[in-house]
Amino acid sequence: MDTRRTLPALLLCTALALTGCNSLPGNSEPQALRKFESSQHEAAAMTPIAGREPDLLVRDFYVAAANPTSDYLSARNFLTPDAAHRWNPRESTLIVNRIDLTTRPDAASGTHAYQIRGEVIGRLSSDGSYRPESFLYEADVELRQVDGEWRIDSLPDGIVMERTELRNQYQPHDLYFFDPTNRVLVGDRRWVFANNDTLNTTLLSLWAQGPSKLIRPAVSTTLPAEAEFTGAEDGVYHFSGLANLGPDQRLLLAASLVWTLSTARVQGPYAIEADGQPLLDFSREYTTDDFAEFNPQSYVGSAPAIYALTDRNLYQVSNGGLDTKNNVLANVGDIRSAAMSSDGTGAIVRQEGERNRLWVGELSQHMDRSVLAETLTTPTFEYDPAVVWVVADGRRVLRVVRSAASGELSESNVNISELHDIDGDISVLRLSHDGTRAAFVIAGRLYTAVIQRPNASERRLTNVVEVAPQLGDSVLSVDWQLDGSLIVGTSTPDTPVWRVEQDGSAVTSLPAGNLTAPVVSVAASPSMLYVTDAHSTRQLPLGGNRGSFWREVPGLQGVRSALVVAN
Template identity: 50%
Template sequence: MKNYRLLALPIALSLGAGGLSACTSLPRNTDAQVLRTFVAPSPEETAIGPEPGREADLLLRDFYTVAAIPTQNFQAARAFLTPETSKGWDPRESTLVVDRIDLNTQPGSTAEKRTFAVRGTVIGRLASGGAYHPENGVYEATVEMRMVDGQWRISSLPAGVVLERTELRNQYQPHEVYFFDSSDEVLVSDRRWVFAGRSTLDTVLISLMMEGPSTVLAPAVDNELPPEARFVGLEDGVYQFTGLGGLSEAERTRFAARLVWTLAMANVPGPYQVLGDGAPLLENTPKLTTDDVAEFNPKASSVSTLYALTDGSVQQISGGGAEPVTGDAGHVGNITSVDIASPDKIAAVQRRADGSSALMGGTLDGELTEILSGKSITRPSFEHEPSAVWAVVDAKKIVRVVRSATGGYAITEVDSSGLEDIDGDISVFRLSRTGVRAAMIIDGRVFTAVISRPEAGERKITNVQEVAPHISGQALSLDWQPDGSILVGTSAAETPIWRVEQDGSALSSLPSGNISAPVVAVAASSQTIYLTDGRAVLQLSAAGGDSSFWREVPGLQGVRSAPVVSH
């Protein structure tokens, strides 16, 4: 019987400025459930155990610390339990992540028995396979302890694991497992948290890949492996699979791309020898490298050009100077927002004389054509393929516009029923670089979602999650970074700009020493982060470094502009 409560918070809570920057979760069922027939090597035994003579409250805190170690079915944590309790405790039921654990002794405790009230602010939940889900709530539980042969041991506790974020940071690391989007053209990352003490990272990641995408990402990606496909192990340096005989050459190539990039991005050294049903996975390629699937590189950096929206017109920034683009966008004026896709596609919103807005489309060196109008239109956002662009009309209706080969536009309304339970207007809407995820600001709160395709030509907003609740009500601007994280500009003077991991597992404030809030626009290339604060356009190296001060952008000094990075 459970003896804990998880209460929803009326006010959003989060990781805070010191949030996890490296590690935040673990698979709910610890060692990954593996679709294979071989037996994985046993993890190294841990020597961690209860300290003799430890006081009850300190021993209970030690228990929550070692609960972050999942090896050998939580053997280290079970050593803190009475034998009877150890047999009945099920750590796999759930894994909650809390900011910290508070303990208070309950009335009626004696020298032989003590009861503690355990409480913490829940910031996330870890699902099967190490996928992180942000949550906001209060964890409350009762834990009983008694003396066993002169030592305190835990005699009653709820099922499941509760972990402080500091232990997750110390014990776990994030890795990316890759799947193709629904068009089978773009690799999409699925972030998982894996125990850092494992020596078999490669087989764990492959097993997670074979299990399929996380529940959040699943509606938006393709998992085209046949149900009989199995990873049967690593033997003499060879990764062996069965059940792949029915795959076409193109499907085998895509599977190879998923496998190679999952391993390569985890720094598992190649080349990779892979057999499918006893033969090389790709014909005439006994060993695979990233060169063999280079066209699917998920981190390939496209040529990014910096533009600026200044006084209602678009300028290109280069060589320390700013020049208007040659087409309409550089001269018509009254442009309020813009998105640019390499090499020359542009979508812009123009303010009309009557105060309404028009969505325009075209090229940087050509004419802009009106597509639709409304009382308000958010900044447009291109899909991975720049023939399609999205925007939000009148703060509620999300539309997708596709340009045909003949130059016409087809407008469809996106199914946004997944947002029905969220009150407020959408002020910012941005698609990720893959087009599979979306980030949005609704009444100052930051949400992410995935884009599914129920039928051909249809799109649906699904699996909406609030991330970064710590800055709830303060968010003004956001955009995706090339690494998949999200930049968020706010109205807060002390913390005007934040970085949020795409799964909501970490939130960190960026240097803000010379930023003057509010931050009304943000953008990023692989090398540089840009923002517009209350005075100017500023830039900071994306790699960090010793400098914590933002510098004005050459060519835009003293000019009020919004930075735009093409993608």
């Protein structure tokens, strides 16, 4: 079976929504919906404390507003009956660093009024996707007494949630959709209310609505318009409108569903039916073993080759030392940067006089020359190791492809028109492991974009987002971790290394006790993080606690190298 044929898609045009149960607030809902019944095991609604002072009641309201169950019943319990009827929580969901209250002195007699302020750091869409934002939120709320108890009588529509409540009340999960080549599953991160027992149907309901707006240009998104997810019954997930899908398309659809459920730790096997029949001919129930070739976490437990760029030569790191014999690049010299793929293909930037040239090829064979420019960034591979990207002279993003037929290299410009309003040169460019996203640094600030394919040979960076504005212009280096997050090196003395979540929902400093800024190079393997600071090259096991120390890489003690992890 040829699983590389085009999957007509994973966008189901009419699908269920989980309103009042698990779905996030939004401006509107699709019209053709069937609502799931609320779980019998939902947590009890939060209610005001008797005799609560008005300022504390307002704070309690914002905590309660993080709970979307029963159409935000917990939050409505803090409102007067009129306000509860008027209030539309689905207008928007803003995430703020913290909520500050200031008493308004002009409140009418017998009422209390407060000005609410908060630094907005992001926004949740109705589909659970997160997008970083940065602006000041200001609003007024007024309270009056109802039967001797303070209640909020006037407030703006929408939800305002502190970052801590997002972490406390919601959990991120990946929905999986195929890339345009149908070779790799792409994660689409969504935030789902945690305190319920309907995670499985919540995820499939969100999945059925299709990819988020952010990742949509980079994934396959076409299913018949009549296709619909009709819910779960007796442990079976039901779909309709799939009668015209071929076996290859059904296989890829099943793989997307199974890996979405499995990575969320929903217990399998998974029974899936389409139009009253098993989705696939070979079985009614499926496990991840049936779709192992599409495992989005296949890197777990693998041990990629590690290379060190030292004294402008590239060496493989093996057995706790540098292999200086079995490497054709060990004594080439003048190498400024390098990237390696898991199949042994290398891409190096080598200085030639006052300029720099990109060379591409297998280390054990002849390497071919390519781009020549004043400056070239560290090259980065697509999912296909026959394709490498590099930035020439700060503003030209080039895609270098080796022809399968002739073996020749060709170059083409990537469309970066959406970057033209961002001042400065691109100093770093890194492609994600699935080849659908790019992270890049312009004037010290960190951005991401998704990679759109208008046709077979054209590429375009779109949906550009600054994902860590709080880092300012301190960013010097970045690389993708295998879970989709970013490791970021900066010039900040106290916190030189950070972890940035794929959607920008969290920016977390990593242990820094024995690091000295600037951190000019970072890299990640399935089990280890690597950095190059002002003095040496160090490593830290993934999952190390905040008290952990970065240790020098065995074989590179006292040496300041840039580590290259084969991707």
